[in-house]
Amino acid sequence: MFVYPSTWVCDLQPESRYLPLRSRIGCALVFGRGLSLCTVCVRFISDSTVSTTRWIQYATNATIPDSSCPNVGTGNSASLVACQASCDAQPACNGMNFNPTGPSCYLRQCPNYSPATNTYSGYNVWLKIPPASTQWRLYASNATIPDSSCPNVGIGNSTNLVACQASCDAQSACNGMNFNPTGPSCYLRQCSSYSPATYTSSGYSVWIKIS
Numbered sequence: 001m002f003v004y005p006s007t008w009v010c011d012l013q014p015e016s017r018y019l020p021l022r023s024r025i026g027c028a029l030v031f032g033r034g035l036s037l038c039t040v041c042v043r044f045i046s047d048s049t050v051s052t053t054r055w056i057q058y059a060t061n062a063t064i065p066d067s068s069c070p071n072v073g074t075g076n077s078a079s080l081v082a083c084q085a086s087c088d089a090q091p092a093c094n095g096m097n098f099n100p101t102g103p104s105c106y107l108r109q110c111p112n113y114s115p116a117t118n119t120y121s122g123y124n125v126w127l128k129i130p131p132a133s134t135q136w137r138l139y140a141s142n143a144t145i146p147d148s149s150c151p152n153v154g155i156g157n158s159t160n161l162v163a164c165q166a167s168c169d170a171q172s173a174c175n176g177m178n179f180n181p182t183g184p185s186c187y188l189r190q191c192s193s194y195s196p197a198t199y200t201s202s203g204y205s206v207w208i209k210i211s
Contacts (some may be wrong), residue, residue: 006130017169018104022027039086039204044160047091052127052131054128054131055127055128056126056127056129056157056160056163057118057159058115058125058127058157058159059117059124059125060124060125061119061120061121061122061123061124062117062119062120062124063097063117063118063120063125064095064115064116064117064125065118067116068116068117069095069108069109069110069111070089070108071106072093072107072108072109073086073090073093073107074105075087075096076106077098077099077102077103077104077105078109083096083098083157084096084126085104086107087107089130090107091187093107094110094127094128095107095108095110095125095126095127096108096114097120097124097125097127098125099122099124102122104123108118110127112167113127113129113163113166113170114155114157114167114186115127124149127157129157129162129163130166131162131166132161132162132165132169133165133169133201133209135209136165136207136208137207137208138205138206138207139198139207139208140198141205141206142200142201142203142204142205143198143199143200143201143205144178144187144199145191145197145198145206145208146198146199148197149189149196149197149198150189150190150191150192150196151189152174152187152189153171153174153188153189153190154167154171154174154188155186155187155188157186158165158180159180159184160184161179161181161182161207164186164207165177165207165209166190167186167188168209170203171188173190174188174189174190174209175191175208175209175211176188176206176208176209177187177189177207178204178205179206180204182203183203191208194210196208
């Protein structure tokens, strides 16, 4: 790999690796075509011009180990957006360990949105969160659902509301949650009705997924 001035990144790779990324990058030029390889120059305009709304920074100075999320390859480490685009190009990838100073980009396949991590200076863990279901409704503010109303079915990703909802969406048994953005906390629930009893709990909100 070699880097031109400005934000051009060039690499000798199979053309198929970069073609799926054209919707995510500012410009792509392909030249020097060979039997199966071509030199691809990709211009990443800037991190702010590429949509990264689905990506959240899950942990700093940390990595996801193989035991939490299997490794599915090495991505383009030229920048954060380049690493994310590498993951986007792989259907199985939904997480990554990225080190901007290494640089390093390791792609991961996580079974849930709250994987265990290990401390590792210089690395950041990023997760790709799918859009949450449109069936979510705010049921109560400054309240929580107790175990007696809806059994606890796990702890979700508490980075933000959408991440918590997506964690519940990923579990077939989950249809409710207690979320606190300042904790932060995300507790997943399995409710037998859409009108469970709640307890007063400052800072929390109760969300129910209506099917």
